[in-house]
Amino acid sequence: MHLGGTAGSISVGPLHGNYPKGAPLVSDSTLIRILYMEDDPGLAHLLQKTLQRRGFVIDIASNGTDTFHLSQ
Numbered sequence: 059m060h061l062g063g064t065a066g067s068i069s070v071g072p073l074h075g076n077y078p079k080g081a082p083l084v085s086d087s088t089l090i091r092i093l094y095m096e097d098d099p100g101l102a103h104l105l106q107k108t109l110q111r112r113g114f115v116i117d118i119a120s121n122g123t124d125t126f127h128l129s130q
Contacts (some may be wrong), residue, residue: 093128
C-alpha cells in the first residue's frame, strides 16, 4: 500500500518471521514494515523513533532515488 505523493510518502508492506509479542502484525506471523519518504531529517527521525517504539519496522528515505532502492 502507498500513501502520499512526494516528501511524507508512506509505503506499507508485510515482513515475515518471528516478532515480539504485541508487535503490530498483519497476521499471526507477518509484521508491518513501513517505508517513509521525508526530506526533513528532524521529522523523519521523530517519526521513525515513535513508530519503532510501537513495534513497527520503519525505513526512512530522503529522496525518490533512496525510496526506489529501499523498496526493491
